[in-house]
Amino acid sequence: MLVKIVERVKEFSLPGKASLVVILVFLLVAILAPYISIHPHNISSGPPLLPPGGGHPLGTDELGIDLWAQICYGARVSLLVGFGTALLAALGGGLIGIVSGYLGGWPDKVLMRLIDIMIILPDLPVMIVLAAFFGPSLLNIILVLALFSWVFPARIVRSQILMLKERSYIKSAETYGAGVWYLMWKHFLPEVFPLVAVNMIRLSGRAIVAEAGLSFLGLGDPTSKSWGLIIHHATNFKGIYYTDFWKWWLLYPWLALIIMVISLAFISRELERMVDPRMGR
Amino acid sequence: MEYLFTIWVIVTLNFLLPRAMPGDPFLYLSADEGQEMARFSEEQRQYYLEYYGLDRPVAAQYLSYLSDLLRGNLGYSLYYNEPVSTIILRRLPWTTFLVIAAVLLSTVFGTILGSMSAWYREKWPDKFLFFCLILLSEVPAFLLGLVLLFTFAAGLGLFPLSGAITHFASYSSWWEKLLDILHHAFLPVMALTIARVGGMYLLSRNSMTTVLEKDYLRTAWAKGLPKKRIIFRHALRNAMLPIVTRVFLSLGSLVGGAILVENVFAYPGLGHLMREAVMVHDYPLVQGIFLVVTICVLLANFLADLVYRKLDPRIGDYSGIHGG
Numbered sequence: 001m002l003v004k005i006v007e008r009v010k011e012f013s014l015p016g017k018a019s020l021v022v023i024l025v026f027l028l029v030a031i032l033a034p035y036i037s038i039h040p041h042n043i044s045s046g047p048p049l050l051p052p053g054g055g056h057p058l059g060t061d062e063l064g065i066d067l068w069a070q071i072c073y074g075a076r077v078s079l080l081v082g083f084g085t086a087l088l089a090a091l092g093g094g095l096i097g098i099v100s101g102y103l104g105g106w107p108d109k110v111l112m113r114l115i116d117i118m119i120i121l122p123d124l125p126v127m128i129v130l131a132a133f134f135g136p137s138l139l140n141i142i143l144v145l146a147l148f149s150w151v152f153p154a155r156i157v158r159s160q161i162l163m164l165k166e167r168s169y170i171k172s173a174e175t176y177g178a179g180v181w182y183l184m185w186k187h188f189l190p191e192v193f194p195l196v197a198v199n200m201i202r203l204s205g206r207a208i209v210a211e212a213g214l215s216f217l218g219l220g221d222p223t224s225k226s227w228g229l230i231i232h233h234a235t236n237f238k239g240i241y242y243t244d245f246w247k248w249w250l251l252y253p254w255l256a257l258i259i260m261v262i263s264l265a266f267i268s269r270e271l272e273r274m275v276d277p278r279m280g281r
Numbered sequence: 282m283e284y285l286f287t288i289w290v291i292v293t294l295n296f297l298l299p300r301a302m303p304g305d306p307f308l309y310l311s312a313d314e315g316q317e318m319a320r321f322s323e324e325q326r327q328y329y330l331e332y333y334g335l336d337r338p339v340a341a342q343y344l345s346y347l348s349d350l351l352r353g354n355l356g357y358s359l360y361y362n363e364p365v366s367t368i369i370l371r372r373l374p375w376t377t378f379l380v381i382a383a384v385l386l387s388t389v390f391g392t393i394l395g396s397m398s399a400w401y402r403e404k405w406p407d408k409f410l411f412f413c414l415i416l417l418s419e420v421p422a423f424l425l426g427l428v429l430l431f432t433f434a435a436g437l438g439l440f441p442l443s444g445a446i447t448h449f450a451s452y453s454s455w456w457e458k459l460l461d462i463l464h465h466a467f468l469p470v471m472a473l474t475i476a477r478v479g480g481m482y483l484l485s486r487n488s489m490t491t492v493l494e495k496d497y498l499r500t501a502w503a504k505g506l507p508k509k510r511i512i513f514r515h516a517l518r519n520a521m522l523p524i525v526t527r528v529f530l531s532l533g534s535l536v537g538g539a540i541l542v543e544n545v546f547a548y549p550g551l552g553h554l555m556r557e558a559v560m561v562h563d564y565p566l567v568q569g570i571f572l573v574v575t576i577c578v579l580l581a582n583f584l585a586d587l588v589y590r591k592l593d594p595r596i597g598d599y600s601g602i603h604g605g
Contacts, residue, residue: 122537123534124537128540132567133298209421212421217541218556218560241435246431261419
């Protein structure tokens with residue numbers, strides 16, 4: 001599997017390759033955050049609102065906390081929320097898709113109706129209400145996001161299973177007495193896995209944006225220094241519109257978010273095109 | 282049917298949430314800000330429990346909650362000292378205005394650009410548009426809003442920084458007021474529109490490409506019909522159906538975007554109000570907004586279903602043949 005992926009990467013277009021590099025860099029930054037951040041990310045390490053340069057490569061915020069350190073640690077939050085949500089949603093959605101597609105009948109009907117509704121419902125108001133009542137924590141945010149994301153892998157898996165069920169090799173395996181679990185492991189999972197894996201990248205992009213939005217409102221986890229939270233503090237600073245502080249305080253977390261989200265989108269687009277040539281365009 | 286069921290589930294969840302909340306809601310209601318904890322004697326406590334109806338069985342509380350809702354009573358906002366429904370009704374038009382304007386503009390521009398792309402497929406205008414709009418479609422609306430705010434409002438001073446109308450202004454005529462409102466709404470609507478136009482573009486490009494390859498279009502060309510007529514009467518009309526569906530399906534995410542964008546521009550709609558309500562722990566108001574927003578989105582989709590059945594005769598009536 002892994003070798004196949006590496007071979008595939010060579011077929012990436014230029015933006016795709018660039019995006020992959022960007023994500024790898026973000027991953028490295030997130031993992032190495034304590035070693036490359038120079039200054040602490042949660043306590044003051046210099047005069048407030050220092051422009052970039054000198055000891056602080058990206059300047060400092062209103063409390064004198066180094067921005068580069070905050071961005072390094074923010075990458076951890078974003079990636080954790082993104083991949084945590086995607087993993088949960090893919091597992092849950094995948095399971096539901098398999099049940100729905102393989103069993104058919106009334107469980108399928110009920111689940112499909114549920115999916116139709118979940119797609120329509122706006123997720124942000126729900127997240128705000130839950131954050132208001134249960135207190136915002138990263139775990140809560142991941143759980144709610146997963147609750148709203150499982151529908152996409154579920155749909156993909158279901159349609160794939162429906163298609164596979166009719167294939168002659170599955171039929172013949174069944175006549176030879178293959179059980180449900182055998183079919184699952186030997187035939188369904190290997191076929192379905194690449195599609196779900198590709199979808200996970202898209203889901204993590206969505207989750208990262210959603211977390212940033214919630215933090216921007218000031219409803220994210222206040223203990224995690226996420227990029228959205230930096231933007232929240234910056235935009236709530238009284239004189240931000242009339243001074244030059246936004247040129248580093250707001251700009252760098254903004255850039256980090258945009259670059260991360262667009263890179264994820266480009267990678268998933270590229271992979272979608274490869275896994276299923278009809279889906280890409 | 283399923284819409285009614287969903288609304289019931291949401292309403293019930295809304296009822297259960299404060300009761301599942303960790304901690305004693307009683308303390309939240311009675312403690313003042315800054316005060317660590319309100320101290321009440323057992324008698325006072327009993328009195329307030331009775332006053333809020335919290336001493337009755339949960340089923341009875343649920344029933345009275347439902348009957349209150351049906352009469353449009355969403356509770357009382359402790360912070361604003363007004364009924365929740367009154368506050369929401371005052372703010373709702375602003376949000377509706379933003380959302381509808383963004384839907385219309387993004388659909389129109391998305392369809393035009395998508396059709397152009399499909400027309401020049403694989404030539405440079407298509408490739409250029411495709412790349413630009415894919416990039417745009419991934420940028421969330423509130424991040425776009427921040428850019429617009431800092432360049433056009435704060436930097437160039439072309440637009441107001443916040444609000445929906447100029448406070449304490451007196452207008453000599455109604456169109457002057459309208460102009461003021463549009464001036465304030467321009468940037469928020471732009472942010473929402475730009476963030477959405479990419480999605481609509483991709484969809485209409487796909488839809489248009491499929492339609493352009495259909496046999497009836499070849500017939501139209503062969504008949505020597507004018508180009509304009511072919512594009513608008515024959516191609517676009519048929520390509521519109523999936524676009525209309527998508528408009529309503531993605532309404533939920535657009536509302537989410539509007540909530541964030543309102544907060545970027547301090548636009549006095551429901552999204553801005555919701556955040557304020559959370560910040561001051563005004564739980565009845567938070568719940569009221571949540572209910573209203575969700576039910577509005579569901580209703581819009583329900584209406585869309587009805588309209589869609591009318592537009593596409595193939596999925597028209599249940600009794601007939603299920604085509605397509």
